[in-house]
Amino acid sequence: MTVQNVHLREAQSEGPATDARADLASRVARVVEIAATHAAAVDAEARFPTAAIEAMREGGLLSLMVPHDLGGEGLSLSAIADVCYGLGQACSATAMIFAMHHSAAACVIRHTGASAWHRDFLRQIANAQLLLASSTTEGQNGGNVRASAAAIEGSGDSITLDRAATVISYGAEADVIVTTARRADDVPSSDQVLVTFVKGDYTLEPLSGWNALGMRGTASAGFTFKARGDRAQILPEPYEKIHALTMQPVSHLLWASVWAGIAASAVGRAQAFIRKAARQSGGALPPGAAHYTKARSTLQMLRALISSNLARFEAAADDPKALGALDFQTAITLTKVDASELAVATVLSAMRAAGLAGYRNDGEFTLGRHLRDILSAPIMINNDRILANVSTAALMGSVPSSLRGES
Structure with missing residues (x-):
């Protein structure tokens, strides 16, 4: 498998930094190779991509x-997005797990504040290469991540949480679960905190399995999540702010990068099919060739959309007022909607370009797995819910003061 146009943007400078980025590119290439080797089995068996x-x-x-000062490599979100793009071309599930892990890690990194517990936790991620999962879907909330039913309980320094988590992607395989919860049992469902529980703090009792159309290797089963820990494990800032300033923009941009990788792989297969068909027919293009042109066009639009919004996020990353502004919140929210729709359109066009060779589940040009995986994109935090929320925010014409850096 050939991975297209993957680069690490920090690799543009000269000297030691260039050597470090080249080393990183080699490490990423190794993971891409392994992920591609096992991708078909991961999908067919709906199993976690262990290797x-x-x-x-x-x-x-x-x-x-x-x-760096906590043992990591301090890379930018753009660099992480590039890795998501490369992994997305190899194995959708592996790429999405990588994206979800870094979305959760970004919340801790950017909102640790003066929390000594969380600074030590970040050192543990680097030292032990801990895998983080996120739990934001609960009970009957239908994917509304800004409402929690279960509340933090306990007094003094000890806390407990008992939560019906209807989806925790790769929860059984994770070393850490970062979860939302109501701040207390006497507050509204939207008054949330984000809590970090490490394995040993919690138990998982199966609620539901994961036999899905696509993204089968993410192992997104449901669990009764029961945890006990210290109050210090609660991130110091309210989840309302964490969600708007980090969780939503980071997850949307990284998910979109994964989807772009899936789409790029589909376009690559369609191109290979057309070239082979043309050679076999003395240069005559197959009937679906025009759909290849359309697939290339929508892929370019998708990548440009991601690139521009990554640049916008990184330019404002240290400015809560800019990130919390209504126009930014609207743009980053709609990025998820637009990226998911473009990705689906790209893969559909690629399949039409490849014709029956793409539609088949066997053969070198099969695109069945790509299509099944990309169809998850509009459903992950449902696009209809997002559009309704954006409409409400636009009509209100403002965002809460906590998102404008005023609290």
């Missing part, structure tokens, strides 16, 4: 965003 994740641990890829 690829172990390769990530060995290559130190789970602490790429952790700051």
Whole structure:
């Protein structure tokens, strides 16, 4: 498998930094190779991509965003997005797990504040290459991550949480679960905190399995989540702020990068099919060739959308007022909607370009797995819910003061 146009943007400078980025590119390439080798089996058996994740641990890829002074490599979100793009071309599930891990890690990195517990936790991520999972879907909330039913309980320094987590992607395989919860049992469902529980703090009792159309290797089963820990494990800032300033923009941009990788792989297969068909027919293009042109066009639009919004996020990353502004919140939210729709359109066009060779489940040009995986994109935090929320925010014309850096 050939991975297209993958680069690490920090690799543009000269000297030691260039050597470090070249080393990182080599480590990423190793994971991409392993992920591609096992991708078909991961999908067919709906199993966690163990070999690829172990390769990530060995290559130190789970602490790429952790700051240098805490043992990580301090890479930018753009660099993480590039890795997501490369992994997305190899194995969708591996790429999405990598993206989800770094979305959770970014929340801790950017909102630790003066918490000594969380600074030590970030060192543990780097030292032990801990895999983080996120739990934000609960009970009957239908994917509304800004409402929690279960509340933090306990007094003094000890806390407990008992939560019906209807989806925890790769929860059984994770070393850490970062979860939302109501701040207390006497507050509204939107008054949330984000809590970090490490394995040993919690138990998982199966609620539901994961036999899905695509993204089968993410092992997104449901569990009754019961945890006990210290109050210090609660991140010091309210989840309302964490969600708006980090969780939403980071997850949307990294998910979109994964989807772009899947789409790029589909376009690559369509191109290979057309070239082979043309050679076999003396240069005549197959009937679906025009759909290849359309697939290339929508892929370019998708990548440009991601690139521009990554640049916008990184330019404002240390400015809560800019990140919390209504126009930014609207743009980053709609990025997820637009990216998912473009990715689906790209893969559909690629399949039409490849014709029956793409539609078949066997053969070198099969695109069945790509299509099944990409169809998850509009459903992950449902696009209809997002559009309704954006409409409400636009009509209100403002965002809460905590998102404008005023609290």
